[in-house]
Amino acid sequence: xxxxxxxxxxxxxxxxxxxxxxxxxxxxxxxxxxxxxxxxxxxxxxxxxxxxxxxxxxxxxxxxxxxxxxxxxxxxxxxxxxxxxxxxxxxxxxxxxxxxxxxxxxxxxxxxxxxxxxxxxxxxxxxxxxxxxxxxxxxxxxxxxxxxxxxxxxxxxxxxxxxxxxxxxxxxxxxxxxxxxxxxxxxxxxxxxxxxxxxxxxxxxxxxxxxxxxxxxxxxxxxxxxxxxxxxxxxxxxxxxxxxxxxxxxxxxxxxxxxxxxxxxxxxxxxxxxxxxxxxxxxxxxxxxxxxxxxxxxxxxxxxxxxxxxxxxxxxxxxxxxxxxxxxxxxxxxxxxxxxxxxxxxxxxxxxxxxxxxxxxxxxxxxxxxxxxxxxxxxxxxxxxxxxxxxxx
Numbered sequence: 001x002x003x004x005x006x007x008x009x010x011x012x013x014x015x016x017x018x019x020x021x022x023x024x025x026x027x028x029x030x031x032x033x034x035x036x037x038x039x040x041x042x043x044x045x046x047x048x049x050x051x052x053x054x055x056x057x058x059x060x061x062x063x064x065x066x067x068x069x070x071x072x073x074x075x076x077x078x079x080x081x082x083x084x085x086x087x088x089x090x091x092x093x094x095x096x097x098x099x100x101x102x103x104x105x106x107x108x109x110x111x112x113x114x115x116x117x118x119x120x121x122x123x124x125x126x127x128x129x130x131x132x133x134x135x136x137x138x139x140x141x142x143x144x145x146x147x148x149x150x151x152x153x154x155x156x157x158x159x160x161x162x163x164x165x166x167x168x169x170x171x172x173x174x175x176x177x178x179x180x181x182x183x184x185x186x187x188x189x190x191x192x193x194x195x196x197x198x199x200x201x202x203x204x205x206x207x208x209x210x211x212x213x214x215x216x217x218x219x220x221x222x223x224x225x226x227x228x229x230x231x232x233x234x235x236x237x238x239x240x241x242x243x244x245x246x247x248x249x250x251x252x253x254x255x256x257x258x259x260x261x262x263x264x265x266x267x268x269x270x271x272x273x274x275x276x277x278x279x280x281x282x283x284x285x286x287x288x289x290x291x292x293x294x295x296x297x298x299x300x301x302x303x304x305x306x307x308x309x310x311x312x313x314x315x316x317x318x319x320x321x322x323x324x325x326x327x328x329x330x331x332x333x334x335x336x337x338x339x340x341x342x343x344x345x346x347x348x349x350x351x352x353x354x355x356x357x358x359x360x361x362x363x364x365x366x367x368x369x370x371x372x373x374x375x376x377x378x379x380x381x382x383x384x385x386x387x388x389x390x391x392x393x
Contacts, residue, residue: 001034001328002370003363007335008038016339018043023094025049025086025104026125027316028056028073031327033064038335046070047092049085051100052270053077054309054317083107090115096341097122098334101270102129109136109143116143120345123147123337125330127160127191128246128270130352137351145348147337152355154329154363156192163322163330165196167315168242168268169204175293175308175318176264178240181205186238188231189245190217193268197242198226209234211250231255240264242314243274253279261303265311266318272311280305293318332363 011017022039026032028050039046048064050056050073057075064071070092072085086107097119099105105122108115121144124130130150136142149155169180185206187198198208198221211231212218218228229237235255239262243250246269256279259265267274281287284297284305293309309317321327336359341348368375378386385391 001031001324001331003328003332003366004034004038004335006366006370007332008041011038011339012041015043017096017342020095020120020338020342021045021047021092022096022098022338023047023089023092023104024098025051025089026098026100027051027321028061028064028071029316029321029327030057030060031321031324031331033060034324035331035334036064036069038331039338040069042335042339044096044338045092047072047089047094049073049089049104050077050082051103052313052316053079053082054312055321057320087111093118095120096338096345098125098338099123099129100125102132105129105133105146109141113143119144121145121147121341121348123149123334123341124352125155125334126150126270127156127193131246134352142350142352145341145345145350145353147341147353147355149330149333149337149355152330152333152363153360154367155333155355158326159322159330160192161196163196163326164193164244164268164315165198165200167319167322168193168197168244168266169200170320171268171293171314171316171318172240172242172264172266172308175266175291175314176306177291178264180240183207183239184209184237185240185242186211186231186234188241188243188250188274189247189269190214190221190226191244194244195220195224197244197268199224202226206240209238213247232258235259238263241266243267244269245274246270248273249276250274252276253283256280256283256299256305259303259305262306263304264306264308266308266314267311268314270313275307275311277307277311280307329363329367332366333359336363 022044047070056073072088130148185201186209187194188211210221210226210228236258287295287297290296295307297305
């Protein structure tokens with residue numbers, strides 16, 4: 001993660017986060033450990049929890065604990081334990097929050113609103129969290145400013161597309177060991193995550209079908225060469241289903257009723273509600289775990305449906321998450337946003353902010369430099385041409 005290493009070296013002397021306490025709620029992976037190390041090097045005290053019950057890598061959590069980090073996370077949390085861990089991080093009385101899915105921010109607002117006055121601002125890593133925080137801001141309910149890290153180009157056009165595309169399929173293969181070539185793979189949603197997954201599945205020989213509710217996204221999928229169907233039709237044809245929408249009830253009873261024998265279902269969205277597992281459990285005998293992160297549900301007519309990673313994030317629960325190379329840029333945005341909030345958070349209104357284009361370009365420039373790639377620059381004449389509205393054809 002050379003961008004993170006560059007930023008850590010830049011700020012470890014000036015320590016702009018000195019005196020700040022950061023409560024973090026984000027997948028505990030080796031990449032997150034690099035982010036935590038950079039925040040501490042910049043002077044912050046850190047308390048951390050995982051943002052998904054199955055995404056913590058226990059060896060990483062143990063290493064962080066051994067290094068003195070207040071870490072509250074382990075693989076296989078119950079729902080109660082999940083929120084207990086978040087609450088434990090808030091005992092540090094944070095001045096900044098760093099979130100993935102907004103569960104920590106919601107916990108502050110719903111259970112510990114008295115902490116909000118001491119929080120300069122927060123950051124949010126993922127699409128689902130940003131959408132909910134924007135809704136809170138629109139209703140005037142947001143108690144402190146939040147930076148939408150997810151909306152940075154150097155985040156969603158790389159982490160979401162290339163990271164999710166590779167790691168989601170990695171999780172499917174680890175949990176099933178199936179051959180994707182020749183399979184019909186249904187991707188629900190053609191946003192950044194869905195597009196990345198679809199393109200990589202096609203590259204491995206799968207016939208890819210897209211389902212969508214947004215006509216513009218559906219049109220993009222068609223022009224990219226994918227077949228688009230309603231889920232009610234796709235359900236009867238798919239061999240593998242991956243949901244990437246952030247919406248509940250994408251696959252429900254009526255879809256399970258028509259699926260092929262041996263259909264594989266999984267989720268790459270932040271929450272497990274995309275698959276209606278209550279419906280599946282009502283329709284089937286108690287499941288049998290046939291492989292790690294792979295449960296077999298046998299329906300009344302004998303058909304089998306295989307649920308991966310309990311419907312949790314397939315790329316983190318059954319694999320290792322996104323490759324470090326793309327998380328390098330996402331976490332660089334997290335780090336620089338923490339520094340920015342520490343400097344000017346008290347002057348910001350209580351709303352959701354986007355990453356500046358200047359920060360995006362800085363991170364992309366550093367990344368290219370670490371890859372040994374050079375690009376052109378506009379000449380003074382070219383820069384002047386951009387501003388000259390008097391010239392015609």
